[in-house]
Amino acid sequence: MSREKIVILDFGAQYNQLIARRVREQNVYCELVPYDTPVAKLRGRKPKGIILTGGPSSVFDQGAPHCDPAVFALGVPVLGICYGTQLMAHLLGGAVAKAKAAEYGHASIRIARGSKLFRGLSGEMPVWMSHGDQVSKLPDGFAVLAKTDTCPVAAMGDTKRHLYGVQFHPEVVHTPWGGDLFANFLHRICGCGRNWTMASFVTEATEAIRQEVGDGRVLCGLSGGVDSSVVATLLHNAIGDRLQCVFVNNGCLREGEAEQVVRVFGDEFNMNLHYADATDEFLAALNGVADPERKRKIIGHKFIDVFAAEARKLGTIHYLAQGTLYPDVIESVSAKGGPSSVIKSHHNVGGLPKDLKFKLIEPLRDLFKDEVRRVGLELGLPSSIVYRQPFPGPGLAVRLVGPVTAERLAILRAADQRVREELDPHQHTLRLWQWFAVLLPVQSVGVMGDARTYEYTVSLRVITSEDGMTADWAKLPHELLGRISNRIINEVKGVNRVLYDISSKPPATIEWE
Ligand code: XMP
Numbered sequence: 001m002s003r004e005k006i007v008i009l010d011f012g013a014q015y016n017q018l019i020a021r022r023v024r025e026q027n028v029y030c031e032l033v034p035y036d037t038p039v040a041k042l043r044g045r046k047p048k049g050i051i052l053t054g055g056p057s058s059v060f061d062q063g064a065p066h067c068d069p070a071v072f073a074l075g076v077p078v079l080g081i082c083y084g085t086q087l088m089a090h091l092l093g094g095a096v097a098k099a100k101a102a103e104y105g106h107a108s109i110r111i112a113r114g115s116k117l118f119r120g121l122s123g124e125m126p127v128w129m130s131h132g133d134q135v136s137k138l139p140d141g142f143a144v145l146a147k148t149d150t151c152p153v154a155a156m157g158d159t160k161r162h163l164y165g166v167q168f169h170p171e172v173v174h175t176p177w178g179g180d181l182f183a184n185f186l187h188r189i190c191g192c193g194r195n196w197t198m199a200s201f202v203t204e205a206t207e208a209i210r211q212e213v214g215d216g217r218v219l220c221g222l223s224g225g226v227d228s229s230v231v232a233t234l235l236h237n238a239i240g241d242r243l244q245c246v247f248v249n250n251g252c253l254r255e256g257e258a259e260q261v262v263r264v265f266g267d268e269f270n271m272n273l274h275y276a277d278a279t280d281e282f283l284a285a286l287n288g289v290a291d292p293e294r295k296r297k298i299i300g301h302k303f304i305d306v307f308a309a310e311a312r313k314l315g316t317i318h319y320l321a322q323g324t325l326y327p328d329v330i331e332s333v334s335a336k337g338g339p340s341s342v343i344k345s346h347h348n349v350g351g352l353p354k355d356l357k358f359k360l361i362e363p364l365r366d367l368f369k370d371e372v373r374r375v376g377l378e379l380g381l382p383s384s385i386v387y388r389q390p391f392p393g394p395g396l397a398v399r400l401v402g403p404v405t406a407e408r409l410a411i412l413r414a415a416d417q418r419v420r421e422e423l424d425p426h427q428h429t430l431r432l433w434q435w436f437a438v439l440l441p442v443q444s445v446g447v448m449g450d451a452r453t454y455e456y457t458v459s460l461r462v463i464t465s466e467d468g469m470t471a472d473w474a475k476l477p478h479e480l481l482g483r484i485s486n487r488i489i490n491e492v493k494g495v496n497r498v499l500y501d502i503s504s505k506p507p508a509t510i511e512w513e
Pocket of ligand 1: 296390391392393394433468505508509510511512513
C-alpha cells in the first residue's frame, strides 16, 4: 500500500512507541524500524521524512548503535530526538560532549526566531530533558534553534538540507506543546498531508481484505473483546457472509457477556455467528482445580479443542483472522535480547491441530490500540464494546482464588456485576483501566439480622494504568466504595465482607492469579 509515511529509526529508548503515536495523532502514518535498517530498504519505503529516536547509549560507547550516514543524504527531512540528535551531530562532523551535569526533568528552552520547526512558537517554552551528553559543536551548515541555561544546543537545524535535531523529548506529556513541534516537522517541513484517519484506514483495509481473500472464506474467533470485535466487523464489511465467526463460551465469562456478543454480532450486525456454549465441558475440567497455572492450561487446551471441533463443522475455510496489533509486530531493538531484533511470536495460532491449515489474515497489524478503538467507533460498534476493559482469556477462573466450582463462580459473577454497574459510568472520568471483583477463599464471621453468618470475602481491584505494565490502585471516592460494598453484601448471597485492594503493580500484579 502506498501510504504517505514517516519512518522512525528506533535506537532503543523505552518510550519510542510514543513517538509513533504522536506522529499518528497528526494524521500521518509512520513505521518504527530498527536503527540499522539498510538505507536501500529505507529508500524503498519512500518516506516523506525520517525521525531518529532517543536511546540509552552514548555515541562514544563501544558498539553504540549508529545508522548509516547516508540516511542524511536521502534528500528527505530528518528529525533527531535526544540520542538521535547527538548521533546526527557526531556523524555529520560536529561534536558531542558529556554535559557538565546530566539533565533530567523539567527545563525551559529559549527559542530563536525564524525556523520552520518552531513556527508559531516563540520565547520560553517548558520541555522535558533526559540526557547525559549534548552537542558541543554544530556540524557545518547547522544553526542553533533553541538553548537552555545549561544546554547551548537544545535544538539545531540545517534548513538547506532539512536536517533538525532536538535535545529534549517532544513526545512526552511533560513537553505540553510537543504536538506543535511534530506538526511543524511533519506538515511544514516534510510536506505530509493529514491523510491517516481511521475513515481512510477502513476504506483501505476493506479493499485490501477483498483483494487478499478473493472469494475465499475467513474464520474468526470472536471473544467480544475490542480487537476481535473490530477484526470481525471490518471483515464482515468487506466479505459479508463469507466471514464465519465462532464464539466459545468457556463458562468463565462475566454476567451478560455471552448474550451481548450474540445480540450485537449475531442479531444487530447480522454476522454468521456460530455460538458454542461449552460451559459444562469447561466446568467439568476445572471443577475443584485451585492452582492458577493449571486453570490457565486447562482453559487454553479446552479452548483449542472446542474451537477446532467447531471449525471442522464449518466446511472449507481458507483464512483465520487474528487481532494482531502493531506493538506485536514491531521489530523492537529495546526488547529483551538486545539489538538483535526480536519479533514477538503470534501466540494464538500456534496451538491449532495440524490438519487445520489456515492462511493468517491480520487486518489490524498496522494499528495501535487507541486506533483500534477509533476504528471500532468508525464501524459503528457500541461504546460498551469499544471501551470494554481488558478481560483475561481464562476469565473469572483466575479471579476466583482457590478451587473453581459452579457455586463460587456464580457468587463472583454476581459480585463483579455490581462492581461494573457502579463503575462503568465513571470509567472515563476516573480514568480506570480495569475494575473487577476477586473472590477470596476466606470465610469470616458476620451478623445478618439476628443470625450469625460465615461467608466469603470479596476484594475489589480497581486500577489506573497506561498500558497494563504498571498500575496504581484507583483513589475511588469513599461514598462510591461504600455503595459498591453495600450492594455486594446486601445483594450477593454468600458474601459478608468486602475489601479494597490498595496495592500497586509492581510489586503486586493486576490479577490475583
Ligand atoms: P497482570 O495480572 O500480569 O495482568 O498484572 C496484566 C494484564 O494482563 C491481563 N491478563 C491476562 N490476559 N490471559 C489474558 O488474556 C491471561 O492469562 C492473563 N493474565 C492477566 C490482565 O487482566 C491485565 O490487563
